[in-house]
Each structure stands twice: as C-alpha cells, then as structure tokens.
Amino acid sequence: MNNNIPFMKFRKIAAIASIVLFSLSVLSLSFKGLSLGLDFSGGTLIEVTYEEAVELEEIRNILIENDFDDSQVVNFGSNLDVLIKVADQNGNSSIGESIFNLLEDNGFKGELKRVEFVGPQVGSELRDQGGLGMLVALFMILMYVAFRFQYKFALGAVTALGHDVVIILGFFSLFSWDFDLTVLAALLAVIGYSLNDTIVVSDRIRENFRSERVLGPQDLIDLSLNQTLGRTIVTSLTTLLVLFALFIFGGELIKGFSLALILGVMVGTYSSIYVVANMLMSLSITQEDLAVPEPEGADFDELP
C-alpha cells in the first residue's frame, strides 16, 4: 500500500479518546461492576427446551412462590429455550433438579438440556485464579518484550494491553453482559492478539530507527505505521471474518466469547496503532535507545 497517513498528527486526539474510554470503563466497573457469570458468582443454572413457547413471567412467579427469590429467567437463543439462574443457596447442589421437577409438576414439560452448579468456594477460587492469571500473563509479556525489545516498548505494549482489557471489561460492565470463564479466555486471547499486532508495529519501528538516519522520531513512527498498515488491516479483517462466523453460527454458549474477541480485535488494532506509538512518543524514544545493544546493556539515563 502506498499511503502516507500522518498518524502522529492526531496523537493527542487519540490519547484523549483513549483516556475518555478508559475512564468511562473504570467508572462503570467501579460503580456498576461486572455481571458475573455462573462460573464466578456460584449458583445454579438450568437450560430447558420446551416444545412450545412459554410465558417467562409464569415461570418467574412459580419460582418466587417456591422461595427461589433471587432467580433470573430468560430466553436463550430462541423463545423455546429457557435459561434459569438461581443464586447460591449455601452450596446446595441439587437445586437444578428441584427446579426442573417443580416446573414439570406445574405443567411445564420440556427437555432438560444443561444443569450447572458451581459452589460458592469454587466460584471465588475461579475469580482469584482468573485475576491472577491475567496479571501473570501481563507480567510475563512485559518481561519478554523488555528482553526482546527495550523497556520503553515493553511499557508501551503493556499499556496497550491494559487499555484493551479494561475497555472490553468496561463494555461488559456497561451493557451487563455475562462475564464467565469463556469471556475470560477470550480476554486472554485478546491479550495474545493485540500483542501480536503491537509487536509487528514495534518491530518495524525498531527496524526503521536503526536504519533511517534522516527522519525524526515522529516521522519514523508515521512511516512504520504506514508500512505495517496493510498487514494490520488484512489480519484484523480475516480474524474478524472468522469471529463473525463464530458469533452468528456458533450458538448461544459462545456468544459472549466471540463478542469479547470481536471487541478485542477492534480495540487491539486501534491500540497497536495509537497507544504504543503514543507511549513511545511521550517516553521520547530516540535512536540511541534502539542502537544494537552493547554488552553492558542499554543506557537508562534518559528517562524523561
């Protein structure tokens, strides 16, 4: 592609946009929180398929009458499929069957497709494990990028990843989408994907800084972004193609998963262009930073 977009000219606007999105996400996360899926909240969930459409309100009333107060009844995919989620009741593991039997006794005959029960302790463990895993992943990646590139790139890469993760979480919080284990998996995949993008861009920036001696940092970064733009767009496009296939044809169970990834690919593509480059600019990257490393290691005296 023969283009010459002055990306860095808009870097302030991009920075403001990122900060606004990021803050909104943080706000939503701290005030509204995430609507945790069964894996993390604990409780019981059953999925039933009925032969004809049923009134959800009736099911809700039956549940309330029988003291399942804290329950959610929603359609799942079609109006024949009903998903019932009941909050944990002291780790009682047989609520799923009781509810199914209760509904059958009340004339709701259907096929029990799925029962899931997660004890409160398991839920909180998965929560801890998930959060820890995310942090460990970010840290290991920081180390790898610092080792392969330079610490300024590592800071840029991790900022970009944090930016992506928080914004996706923000979306899940704002729209009250269920956050379960598969979404967490998607989030880690997004980390992988976004990083992939970031590294391709960083790699080019590094290469250009080493070979070009005429242009200044801003022009060099613009040049690198333009050079990698074709690849960035094509890869995002093919990945989005398969993700939309998954979102549309993959069924209800992995809707949240594909949604998180679709958002992730979009935000990740944006962040690899703007967030990383922005960070490098504000850390005032110089040619010396990227000189072929000498045995003593890099010179860290130029911190702004």
Place this chain on the structure above:
Amino acid sequence: MNKNSALRIITITLVLLVGCLYALPNLYPTQPAIQIAYTDSGKSADQFLLDKAESILENETSGYEEIFLRDNKIVIKFKTLDQQLESKTALQNKLLDQAIIALNLEPTTPAWLKDIGGKPVKLGLDLSGGVHFLLEVDIDSALQARLEVLLDNYRKSFREDKLKIANSSVKDLALSFEFRDTESYNEALRAYRNDSIGINGGIQYIITERPSRKTLLLKFSDVAIKEIRDYAVGQNLTTLRNRVNELGVSEPVVQRQGANRIVVQLPGVQDPTAAKKIIGKTANLEFRLEANSRTSPLRKEEFNFKDNDYRTAFLERAVVVSGDRVTNASTGFDESGFSQVNITLDMQGGRAMQKATSGNIGRGLGVLFVEQKSKSELVVDELGNKVIEQTSYIEKNIISLATIQAVLGTGFRITGVGSPQEASELALLLRAGALAAPMKFVEERTVGPSLGKENIELGMTSILIGFSLVILFMALYYKVFGLAANVSLVINLVLITGIMSLLGASLTLPGIAGIVLTVGMAVDANVLIFSRIREELKEKDPQSAIHDGFSRAFVTIFDANVTTLIAALILYVIGTGPVKGFAITLSIGIITSMFTAIMCTRAMVNLIYGNKNIKELKI
C-alpha cells in the same frame, strides 16, 4: 535463488505424512458397541465370560458383528443401534449382577492405524454430553473423627493409670487435657513422652505444654495432616471408582484435583440424578449381629454369602454400625501367623460396637455388603422409539461372619479369614463401602446429549464458514500467493487435528472456537510475509524480494507468536474443562501456523517462482 533445500522438502514431507496419518482416524465413522466387565473391579474379563455372552447373543438376539477381549473388557460391535439396544437388554437380564454392561461407540479405525497409536479426537463433555462433578473431601471432619477416637483412647489409658483429669475435649482440631493436679500432669506428659500409651503409632503430633494451667494440647503435625488428607482422598477415590463402575459408563474419569478435590466425569450419562445418587451415597456396609435362637422371626433376615451362592445365614434386622463409620481396614497376621483383617471405626461407630458386643460375646457378627444394581428392559416410549428402561434395586450379601471373642471398640480384627489374598479382598470390600471422610458436591455440569450434538454442529458450521471466507479473501487479495497461503491453511487444519488426536487432548466447544480463531490468525504470518515482499519489490528484483521478504518477516512472526503462546499457556494453567480445551487448540494452532507459514508457504512459493526469471510479480 529461492530453491527448496533437500532438508526443507524432507521436513515438510515427514511432518505432513505424520500429521495426515494421525488425522486419518477422524474420517472413520463410529459404530455401536457394548463393553462388558466383571462387576468385581479386581477381576478381568475372561474366555468364560466371553463364551457366555456369545451364547446369549446367539440364542436371544438378531446378531452382532464381532466379539473380542480387550484389556479387562469384552467388546461387542454391532451393525445397527437396534441390535445394540436389544443385546444390552438380553445380556443385562442374563448376566445380572455378574457383569457391568456399558453402551458405547467404538471407532472403526483400521488395525494398522491403531497399531501405530492412531485414534480419533476425544470429545469433551460439552460435545459428547454427560456429567462433570467436582467433589470436595471434608478433611477437617476426617481429622476431627480421628481426634475423637484418640481422645477416647487417652482417657481410657489415663484412667487406668489413675490420673486425674479435670477436663478433656476436642476443640479447633486439637486435643486438650486439663489435669486436676501437677502430678497427674507430669505423669501424663511422661507417659506421652515414653509413648507408653502406644496409641499414636506412626502419626506425629505436636504437643504444647502449659504447666501453669496443667493443660496438655495435642495437635496433628503438618506431615500428619498431609498423610491423613492423602489417605482420605485416596480412599475416597477408590470408593468413587467402585461406585462409578456400578454405573456402567464406558470411559469414566475419576481423578484427584488439587489437595482435596476429586473430579468425576461420566461421558454419555443420560440421567445425572441417578448418577449423583450412586456417587453421593454413604453407607454400603452394614455390621449386624447374627440371629440366635432367641431372636424373634420378625427381627431377623436371611442373606446369601457373596462368595458362595448356596450358603446363607440369618442376621438381625438391626444395624449395629454402617460402612460410613469404617475409617480403615487393612490386612495383617495374627500371633500364629494366620491372616487377619484389622478394622478401625470412628468414635461413634466404636461406641455402638462396644454397646452391641458387650453382652454378646460368643455370638456371630456379620458384615453385609450393600450394592445398588440395575436391571434393564427394552420398552417402546410414547414416540415409538425403542429405549432402555432401567430399574435399580438393592442387593445385600454377607462378606464375613465371625464370632465375637471380646467386647469390641473402635479397633478390632477379624481372624480366620483364609488366605492372605482372601484377607486382602475382604479388606478391600470393607474399604470399598466406606468413605474415609465425607464429601460434598462443589461443582456440577451436566450437558444433555442433544445439546452436545447441537454444539458439534454449531462448531463445525462456524469452522466451515469462517474457513471458506478466509480462503476466498486470501485468493482474491493475494492471488497466486494467496493460493499458497490457502494450501498452508488446509495443512494447518490437518496438523491441528492430527496433533489433537495424537495427544489424546479433548476437543471442547471453546476448543473449536480456538481452531476458528487460529484459522483467522494463521493467515497473519502469511500476510506479514506477503506485505513484506510487496515492500521489498519497490527496491529489488522479484527473486531477492521474495527471499528477503521471507527472512525479514521471520523475526516478527516469531516474536508475535511467542507472546501469544505465553497467554495461551497461562490460560491452560488457570483454566478448567472447556477453557483448557481452548488453550490447547490455541497453543497447537500457534505452533502449526508458524510451521506452515514459514516452511510450507515458502516451499510452495519456491516451487512456483524459484529459479525462474520473473519480470513482474503479482502480489
């Protein structure tokens, strides 16, 4: 320039060959089959059982395709599902409790493929349907139970030594003794130090001395706690395996997870409630007194012996102690060198045993083994489909009848049990009925068979559609190079399938999503190379552009993929079940896509353009 070296050609051919070979078993359909195993899990299926099954099948069913012994089981293959169901009913009703009969689907992998370890990809529970349970072993109550036994033993021993105890209790998993006077305190401490009490055999305690309050505190050491935990979890695992065997599932998984949890996975189980009942049941051993001449007919029952169908005995109806009170059973030898079985009961069991035996020395004490069995019948349901209807019943058999020689407590022994082998069988049965510590369900996931099928279809559709879209796009956008990339993509899918089959990793719905994602991301490496070649073309001739494009893109591809691999590996470590499946396919996909882009695409591009004089390169 750009010629394929012999090494590259050989590597690609080898990898492709192996990949295709191990992916091949997935193309063969499955076939309805039945597996038969002896109910007694220690016994392997033999020719006798095989002959018996064969004659039942020949006399009562419309036929089968093949019957043979494999591992500890008999496998029978059928041509149709109807034959399978019909045969299961016939077999079950003839073999009754002798054998466990499980329906399953046998892969029709040819023998030569099986010989080199070829097998189709295993399906996760979300695709095959079935149940997943996570049970937690309550270690604290196992510790508590042991401390109570210990408390009782110490009390007895202190009383015999005329020591004055003011207070004794088990609190916060520690044993506390408060003595009335310093003398008693010192004496007890000395007794403990000399280990004269002799009840803490082997297990280590930490003793805390509080002379000012004349109190001794006894706690389990960390080593002891670990030992008790390992014993309890191991014991519960064995018990669960036996119970799961009763369910007749073809490939159950019963595994320890972490310090005190056990995972049970039962693929294909249709009725989770029944499964839960059998897994979660507690008592399946009963100790009862033998009925004597004074026992009224209303209060006695006749039972068969387990190892001898013709021998029976009358036992009282009242149960003295049930199996959940048994904390351990092991074999040993008595003074004259004969085998014996040592039994340990918990506190409550010990008291009940003491009460029941104190006035009954000389009478018989019987041990009943209680099993839940099922009978099945072929019936036609409302929709006209043939289905198997299972009814379960309980069977009780005597596994031991011995004479009471003395008043029994928490620990006693059964002598005269025959050979060492018979003794260890009895000990196994005694333990089989018992859980060393109570368990509770902490996680349960049930996927109905129809949902499993639906998930497979949805997954496959999304792979196909996503895959076709990407292939189309690449061919249109990169033309000849795109075709090379597409061939690599197909190879990539074959390799992922082959590796998954070879590793025996389970494919789950998120796993399928992982493959779909890999398809999207796999083209990335190709795209990187191609756009690099395009750039190089501006300054160089086509041949050097191709050469430099590949070698320059390599570093980038490597760095980008290693980091994604880090994320995938972490996901594998923290994830469970389906999410682990995603991590597996993603990791495999990253590695295979690197290989195909760097090696295969290169080889194809070389084949097409290598050593030729190209004036213009369309890319």
